[in-house]
Amino acid sequence: MPENIPANNTSGSSIMLKAVNLTRKFDRKVIFENVNFELTPSSATAITGRNGSGKSTLIKIIANLLIQSSGELNLFNKGEKVKKENVFKYIGFVSPYLNLYDEFTGYENLKIISDIRGSGHGNIDNVLKRVGLYNRRNDLLKIYSSGMKQRLKIAFAILHEPKIMLLDEPTSNLDLEGISVVDDIANEYKRDRILIIATNDAHERSLCGNEINLNEIKQS
Amino acid sequence: MFKQALAICKKDFNSEIRTRYAVNALLMFIIVVISVIKFSLGEDKLSAEMNAGLLWIIIFFATSNGLSRVFVSEEERGTSLVLKLSSSAGSVFLGKLIFNTLLTFIINFLIIFLYIIITGLDIKNLALFSLTIGLGNLGLSAVMTIIAALISKASSKGTLYPVLSFPLLLPLLLAAISATTLTIEGAPIGAIAGELQMIASYTIVVITASFLLFELVWHD
Numbered sequence: 001m002p003e004n005i006p007a008n009n010t011s012g013s014s015i016m017l018k019a020v021n022l023t024r025k026f027d028r029k030v031i032f033e034n035v036n037f038e039l040t041p042s043s044a045t046a047i048t049g050r051n052g053s054g055k056s057t058l059i060k061i062i063a064n065l066l067i068q069s070s071g072e073l074n075l076f077n078k079g080e081k082v083k084k085e086n087v088f089k090y091i092g093f094v095s096p097y098l099n100l101y102d103e104f105t106g107y108e109n110l111k112i113i114s115d116i117r118g119s120g121h122g123n124i125d126n127v128l129k130r131v132g133l134y135n136r137r138n139d140l141l142k143i144y145s146s147g148m149k150q151r152l153k154i155a156f157a158i159l160h161e162p163k164i165m166l167l168d169e170p171t172s173n174l175d176l177e178g179i180s181v182v183d184d185i186a187n188e189y190k191r192d193r194i195l196i197i198a199t200n201d202a203h204e205r206s207l208c209g210n211e212i213n214l215n216e217i218k219q220s
Numbered sequence: 221m222f223k224q225a226l227a228i229c230k231k232d233f234n235s236e237i238r239t240r241y242a243v244n245a246l247l248m249f250i251i252v253v254i255s256v257i258k259f260s261l262g263e264d265k266l267s268a269e270m271n272a273g274l275l276w277i278i279i280f281f282a283t284s285n286g287l288s289r290v291f292v293s294e295e296e297r298g299t300s301l302v303l304k305l306s307s308s309a310g311s312v313f314l315g316k317l318i319f320n321t322l323l324t325f326i327i328n329f330l331i332i333f334l335y336i337i338i339t340g341l342d343i344k345n346l347a348l349f350s351l352t353i354g355l356g357n358l359g360l361s362a363v364m365t366i367i368a369a370l371i372s373k374a375s376s377k378g379t380l381y382p383v384l385s386f387p388l389l390l391p392l393l394l395a396a397i398s399a400t401t402l403t404i405e406g407a408p409i410g411a412i413a414g415e416l417q418m419i420a421s422y423t424i425v426v427i428t429a430s431f432l433l434f435e436l437v438w439h440d
Binding site: 063064065066067085086088091093095097098099100101102103104112113115116117118156 | 223224227228230231234235238239297298299301302303304305306307308309310311435439
């Protein structure tokens, strides 16, 4: 039976993420199949499941970084379907396999990304202060610790104030202060936007109200 | 789209200046090849056909060494996700194409400059020679850019690059070698108009097809 997450109250919401019978295979191996959900603003959903159950694969598909084998995944803004090539504008994404540019400083990384996105540089300092990297903004990324790199990934994700925040194991490598930064951001996003966290960590799960458990979805 | 592409191109230039991924290898290759040619020739002079053939062999292998880096380094370092989450596929391709075209022009200027100094090559129609090399460079960088995107996800990148690009580039190389030979001998525009038309048409077709295909290559 497919997993179904009920839609939240959609009145007044401007954005909706809807998956119907989402299935992903690698060669003939089915990673997950028939995943269904409908998410609207003010929701926080944890994607859980044992190792290899497809948590990261599902979050990549939602971010339009990977294509599903079958099924449909659509993003709607004010009732209009968002074109696939524009999905990135709505997405903030943090994951262990995302890397920023080692040869640039923390500030330069965010400046480059703002230039590529075509947004201004006005928000960079605020975001760096928020993740606690402002004093180290002029250091090259190659001398950052793994925790600092994780903080910069969070800064990258919130820089353009996206409507959907996708976090894949967001507190990995973070100290207590870093975890508190993630908590603040998660709480802020679940107030009026869509938050999705792929995790098995009890604390990260506690930030979410809904759960998609991939263990309960048929795999072969 | 063009503004985003320029931002990506600028990022690649700054990255190249700091990391010298391509430049060091290219410089070594160019110096070694041209030195070997000089030592082999001694004081002998080559025919226009031999000079044109040798020049395009050096250009082909030099660009094979350098141009694949634009996508390969992004995939190897895990930074391609940053681009996927910050801009459309079309902007990424255009940015990489502009960067590769500029890099090809710089490389080829250096190759031709050193080749003329070391071998004493006498070009009778320099304006048409430059036009031929310029058009050839554009076609070469267009093919090399889309092939670089294709091979960046493969495991044996080094071998695949020349193997895949050579058959695609053969029509361009044959026309470019023929036109270069004629310009070295001092032929007027009428004598090489057919070759120039062929190179220009080929380049337009490759760039158009690449824009249509790149979205598929980039997202899976």
